[in-house]
Amino acid sequence: MDPPGQVSYRLAMSVPDPQILTVDVGTGSVRAALVDLHGPVSALRSAAHPTRYPRHGWVEQAPEDWWTGACRVIGATLRAGGAAAGQVVAVVCCGQMHAPVLIGADGSLLKTKLGAFRASELEGWVAD
DSSP, rough: OOOHHHHHHHHTTSSOOOOOOEEOOOEEEEHHHHHHHOOOEEEEEEEEEOOBOSSTTTEEEEEEHHHHHHHHHHHHHHHHOOOGGGGGEEEEEEEESSOOOOOOOTTOOOSSSSEEEGGGGTTTTSSO
16 A cells, blocks of 8 residues: 555656645735646745724734635636646645634634733633
């Protein structure tokens, strides 16, 4: 039996012109890139998302802005790179947020704005 990495490589090589899609949710924008297996970037797109300052010392961002931006740049990146979704053999994601994004059982956000807040502010949002 082949090691998992070997199987993945063999499967990737069976796809014509295989591509890796990367998505980065940064502090000011969401970026996506399309990279072939040898490293060259064939497309790169970004979408800014707002940062809100509701009062002195407070900073907030909305996870829905991240999601909307990610959806927009993924589509734009695939179109710009001329890639079909079936050519994407791997997706790599990273982000900068240190706060939890709380999702309910129905898949909806429990808190629509995230910022730097104390653990005591999570009381009542997180079940034991």
